[in-house]
Amino acid sequence: APSLQAPHPLPTLLSFRWALWFFKNDKSKMWQANLRLVTKFSTVEDFWALYTHIQLASKLTSGCDYSLFKDGIEPMWEDSQNKRGGRWLITLAKQQRHTELDRFWLETLLCLIGEMFDEYSDEVCGAVINIRAKGDKIAIWTREAENREGVTHIGRVESWAPPPFSLRRIYKEHLGLSQKVAIGYQAHADTATKSGSLTKNKFVV
């Protein structure tokens, strides 16, 4: 059983902390002015203290984001540690906001702070949840889009959480689209320069 006395440092403690960011869309301001650092943490206890005191993602208004990134990496493509990277992206159906979104996001957060991506956890920069009217999105951002081995290891989404909590499994079972639903990896460079609304997938799992 966890001890009450000693805080449990996250695996990342020696090199960095995690930082939670909040974005609220205010069109009268520049994009960056709408992005706020909420806090940083480095223990399991502080993670839960934060998680239980902030609004659930499903209760945010459309246009808002939460981002959890390693301290020192800003949640934007332009950051030097993101610009060559990309994201594994899950787009959720509208009705999933009230049934599964919060669980999916929590599972994603646990995978990040627990460093559950084996030797490729260093490739992970952070994760983002976008609350959007047309469909919410959850993404894991990685450092180097050309690192096929690392990206595909992270993208074997079963490793985001063991069965029966696998996001990929839950997602596909819920929608009953086992062969049609893909979780795609998109390079930020392609997302930034896209002409239409769709970005091509560099990898698919």
Next chain:
Amino acid sequence: GKKQYDREFLLDFQFMPVCI
């Protein structure tokens, strides 16, 4: 190998009282 925490370990802390 690299140090990791699994989800069950992390979830054990979710509803623990916090010492302030």
